[in-house]
Amino acid sequence: MNRTHHIAVIDDERESLAAISRALRRVGYQVDSYEDSRQAMAQLERFKQFDLVITDLKMPRVTGMDLLRAVRSVNPEAGVLMVTGHGTVETAVEAMRLGADDYILKPLDLFELRDRVRQILESRAPGARGADPSGRSHGVGATRILGDSPVMQDLLEQLATVAPTRSTVLLLGESGSGKDLVAQTIHENSPRRDRNFLPLNCAALSPTLLESELFGHEAGAFTGARQRRLGKLELADRGTLFLDEIGEMPPEMQVKLLRFLETREIMRVGGNAPLNLDVRLIAATNRDLAQALSQGSFRTDLYYRLRVVTLRVPPLRDRTGDIPRLAWSFVEVFAAEHRKRISRLEPELLDRLVQHSWPGNVRELRNLMESLVVFSKGDTLRMGDLPPELRIGQPAATASQAVPPRFPDLNLDTIERQAVLQALERSQGNRQRAAQLLGMGLRTLQKKLKEYGLTTRRQQ
Ligand SMILES: Nc1ncnc2c1ncn2[C@@H]1O[C@H](COP(=O)(O)OP(=O)(O)OP(=O)(O)O)[C@@H](O)[C@H]1O
Ligand SMILES: [Mg+2]
Structure with missing residues (x-):
């Protein structure tokens, strides 16, 4: 970060507001928090200075959608991240259509929150706009290629x-x-x-x-x-x-x-x-x-x-790290379309999705998620909902033996750790090459390894 980004957080739930603000301050952002969205609305002028606005969607009187519109009118450059509780995914999708950059579900995973925040700020940095191929462009019909791998x-x-x-x-x-x-x-x-x-x-x-x-x-x-x-x-x-x-x-x-x-x-x-x-x-x-x-x-x-x-365009089995995010995005799309409320994917199901070899690639994943949503009974998609052939499918050809096959949840930290492990495995312990595979600098990789308490095999 070459300058401190200024973020506004608006949430009527005091604890959640405090947790978000703390998590962001800890990594160096300057944060203003508002427990009352009316107060935020009353100080709209101040919103010209924020780089990012994180707002809860469901609040009394002035809702997240009201804020989104207001912020957009005074500061079209600011990023907007919606925070939403269970059952409001449809509204969140609507918010995206109206120009929010992203949304995140409660209960919050603070690692994921920080990652999304970083992504939005990066994609909105001067120079990133217009040429941003991930399609964080706004408006109806904007295509969006998901892929953090x-x-x-x-x-x-x-x-x-x-x-x-x-x-x-x-x-x-x-x-x-x-x-x-x-x-x-x-x-x-x-x-x-x-x-x-x-x-x-x-x-x-x-x-x-x-x-x-x-x-x-x-x-x-x-x-x-x-x-x-x-x-x-x-x-x-x-x-x-x-x-x-x-x-x-x-x-x-x-x-x-x-x-x-x-x-x-x-x-x-x-x-x-x-x-x-x-x-x-x-x-x-x-x-x-x-x-x-x-x-x-x-x-x-x-x-x-x-x-x-x-x-x-790489096959899906070569970018397993993208699978959870893709799966979720399809769940959201189809839940909205079929008027379902899905708030959770069972970890075992995600594991299985990550391990499957996906001969039909993203289309196969998309079709599967649609059928899971259509036939879903409750608010959770489970391993048991998978068709039998997928429940016992072969692991992906490139999945490495040394990498733990499990994908415990959607926590991006965990996913990152697994990507690091896979890269080291593929580069046979050569950190320089692993860093290249991961698209990060050698020093970043070394820092991460230390953070994770990981040691690598001897260099080859
Ligand atoms: N990275 C991605 N992020 C989000 N959606 C994706 C991504 N890749 C593919 N999809 C979706 O998966 C489906 C299949 O993708 P697409 O039609 O582009 O594949 P294709 O390579 O053209 O396939 P074919 O060779 O059969 O024509 C589409 O619904 C597309 O929107
Ligand atoms: Mg095609």
Whole structure:
């Protein structure tokens, strides 16, 4: 922290107010606390100076939502973190829509609280805004890639660099790992965000249809083409075209796409006037393109053209640290959608989720959480609610033997500790490499090891 951040905490429960304020002061923040939200409202002018406002949602007379709106009106730069008790998740989701940065459930885990606070302050630091690919942008429909793991942080960093350019991007990743989401996020963080983002699945159409989908056609170009139809490329002019499953694109279309990338011109099918277009292309595949190249089903020249900027979306089993947060976020979304109140995930269930190998990646996790929410009876999701095949599934291929397989709860400290252990295991005790894997400096790692009372194996 290069300057002391100033935080306001508003909570009508005296004990919770004291605990939050104390936890934040202890790590060096300057904190003003308000037990009465009306008093906070009365001093709204003061809120211009806060970097972050943490407010309870349910308070008499002036609620957290009222405060959120008021704070936003005097200080749009301030971060807002909502604190909410059981059963108000829906309102919290609504608060996010209205511009809160995040929310956290009671009973509070103070470690988690501090982590969220740090994340919000970092994402709102000057320079972080606008280019923040985690989508802490506000407003309806803002996409949000969740991922605190080092591999995802790497990806988000690359994404932030690439997004503002016009470079063609190739996304590689297993099915369900988040390629669509990444493509959208690139678009939303580019100067093209106000123009179209159009996806086109290359595997879903016959070659002829694909051609007319991409390039459009003139009236009478072929039987059935009664009217002129604009293609996706033309519709994505000054925007972004997302070509999914590019590995399945038929060879004759590959030639035409290559020609477009070289000339930036298209011709509608049956037309004779070239159109000059400014389209940013993002292509994705879950196939091994190198293999397709060697088999000759994918053109080398097109491949080289596409792969200049290649982003790899890691499979979920390589970022198990993200699983609890992802699981919770899906629970929240589906609980709101299906009007359920879920306030707790049983630790055993979380353990199991972390250990599963997730061949279907985030999509599989998302679908599972939806079905758990839909069939839930009480306010807790339990291990016993899992389908039998998941209850006894194989541990993730990369889960290391030396790492305790349990994930006792959502405590971020515990998760961090496990990530540190895994990194050391993978780097065979080499701290320098482990620090790299974790995306932290060597000294930070050493500090953490000391904190945890961990010793490593001899350096190799
Ligand atoms: N990091 C993430 N944070 C939050 N949600 C995610 C994340 N990654 C993926 N998802 C969600 O998981 C689901 C699957 O992701 P997506 O459709 O982007 O995968 P994909 O790689 O395009 O899959 P496919 O290869 O099958 O097209 C979507 O609902 C998406 O919003
Ligand atoms: Mg996809």
